[in-house]
Amino acid sequence: NAGVMQNPRHLVRRRGQEARLRCSPMKGHSHVYWYRQLPEEGLKFMVYLQKENIIDESGMPKERFSAEFPKEGPSILRIQQVVRGDSAAYFCASSPLTGPYGYTFGSGTRLTVV
Amino acid sequence: AQTVTQSQPEMSVQEAETVTLSCTYDTSESDYYLFWYKQPPSRQMILVIRQEAYKQQNATENRFSVNFQKAAKSFSLKISDSQLGDAAMYFCAYRSPGNFGNEKLTFGTGTRLTIIP
Numbered sequence: 001n002a003g004v005m006q007n008p009r010h011l012v013r014r015r016g017q018e019a020r021l022r023c024s025p026m027k028g029h030s031h032v033y034w035y036r037q038l039p040e041e042g043l044k045f046m047v048y049l050q051k052e053n054i055i056d057e058s059g060m061p062k063e064r065f066s067a068e069f070p071k072e073g074p075s076i077l078r079i080q081q082v083v084r085g086d087s088a089a090y091f092c093a094s095s096p097l098t099g100p101y102g103y104t105f106g107s108g109t110r111l112t113v114v
Numbered sequence: 115a116q117t118v119t120q121s122q123p124e125m126s127v128q129e130a131e132t133v134t135l136s137c138t139y140d141t142s143e144s145d146y147y148l149f150w151y152k153q154p155p156s157r158q159m160i161l162v163i164r165q166e167a168y169k170q171q172n173a174t175e176n177r178f179s180v181n182f183q184k185a186a187k188s189f190s191l192k193i194s195d196s197q198l199g200d201a202a203m204y205f206c207a208y209r210s211p212g213n214f215g216n217e218k219l220t221f222g223t224g225t226r227l228t229i230i231p
Contacts (some may be wrong), residue, residue: 033218042205042221043159056218089157095217103219105151105159 002027004094005074006106013082013113021077021109025094032075033103034067037089049075082113116208120222127196128230135191135225137206143185147209148182149219154202160182162204165189171230193227201229 005024013019014048025032031043035043049069060067064082069075079086089110093103117140128131139148150162165173165182172180177197181190189210206222 031217034219035219039219042223043219045218046219048218091159091218093159103161108157108159110157 001114003105004029004092004104004108006090006092006111009107011109011111013111015083016081017081019082019086019111021079021090021092021111022095023077023106024074025092026049026096026104029094029096029104031095032069033093033095034075034077035091035093037091039088042090045112046077063111079111082111084113087111087113116143116146116205118208118222120206120225122225123223124226124228126228126230127193129196129198131196132192132194133139133196134202135193135204135206135227137189137191137222139189139204139206139208140189141187141208143210145211147211148180149207149209150178150180150189150191151205151207151221152200152202153224159205163191177198182229196227196229198231201227203227 004026007022016034032049034046036046037043045059047060052071064079064080089108091108092106095103119138122136134204146167148165152160153194162225163173163175165180175193179192203224203226205224208218209219
């Protein structure tokens with residue numbers, strides 16, 4: 001039973017390019033969460049999705065960032081026209097349903113904008 | 115909005131000794147969940163222990179235990195018989211009970227734990 005799979009593990013983009021981060025939740029999990037971790041900081045919530053629905057995007061920057069979780073395939077976090085300040089580790093987590101469960105996290109994607 | 119505070123940016127402990135990491139939180143909710151996560155240099159977030167607020171009994175997982183003081187809104191982590199593999203960043207996290215789509219985790223800023231051989 002594979003865990004939460006994120007790819008790529010490392011991603012380097014030049015300023016102005018697009019970054020696409022992928023997350024495949026654990027088998028049977030239908031809830032996906034994206035978090036961002038800046039250097040030497042804790043994780044900050046970005047967006048919570050269920051299949052084909054964005055439930056809570058209160059942590060997403062208003063511009064350039066979008067997320068989707070289609071009926072088939074992985075969840076995608078998309079960052080358009082990246083800037084240096086987007087450099088961070090982006091984590092995906094999944095859970096099967098609401099309740100007293102801690103999430104299962106992926107290993108993260110480290111995005112570096114040069 | 116809920117907030118989580120970890121007031122110890124760094125802690126160190128001698129191998130085989132006991133260490134306690136502090137965490138306080140602020141919430142107006144009566145039911146919620148609390149977690150401790152470990153993040154080693156590999157960056158993987160690993161769930162260490164969790165506590166349901168309605169349970170008075172403190173959670174325990176092998177060498178890891180919590181001291182949950184609901185009235186004081188305190189949730190400390192005790193690591194007994196510290197081992198070199200315990201060296202990591204430790205994050206305290208809060209989660210609402212899960213109604214109405216508000217199941218996100220709110221994290222503290224973390225405590226870096228160093229184990230001294």
